[in-house]
Amino acid sequence: MTRFLNPHRCSVFIRQLTTYDVKMKMPLPYFCRGEVVKGFGRGSKELGIPTANYPEDVVDSLPEGITTGVYYGWACVDDGDIHKMVMSVGWNPFYKNEKKSMETHILHDYQADFYGSTLSLVMIGYIRGEKNFNSLDELIQAIKSDIAEANAQLEKPENQQFKQSNFFKPKQIINAQKPESHHL
Secondary structure (H helix, E strand, O other), X not given: OOOOOOHHHHHHHHHHHHHHHHHHHOOOOEEEEEEOEOOOOOHHHXXXXXXXXXXHHHHHOOOOOOOOEEEEEEEEEOOOOEEEEEEEEEOOOOOOOOOOEEEEEEOOOOOXXXXXXXXXXXXXXXXXXXXXXXXXXXXXXXXHHHHHHHHHHHOXXXXXXXXXXXXXXXXXXXXXXXXXXOOO
16 A cells, blocks of 8 residues: 655645754844844835844844844833843845844834833744745734734743843842842
């Protein structure tokens, strides 16, 4: 008896295996801090999805294991509240960028721009690889899907713990805390 493989099932399995393999090799969680700078000016104006951008030196210091794509995690501006975030890392093929960027969309409505502020974040999960789109509408739909996925993932208890990280606490509070004593 000859059995044939269903090509659709094979491609689904290969995609799942590839995604799993990529996730397993990434150095996550990854903590990052830097000044917010002006980006390409497309997030709010063209996409309706405002982003906070890091300067080139922060982008260039990403570990090699952080591949291009879409990530989720937690972020705060200066010493403010900690919010969910979704971030694009890469060259944004739809726009044919020549510079790699880190564009963070914080899932919170800010009343004003915060250029010059310090953005602290932790990337804890990977959603998908970077890809091109046939239209602006297709790109916007993908971003909205990424936001929904980030929202769902960040509700999980294992992802909530990162919101409480000392990384987000103001330095004066961390320095005032006494070190924990460990008894054997």
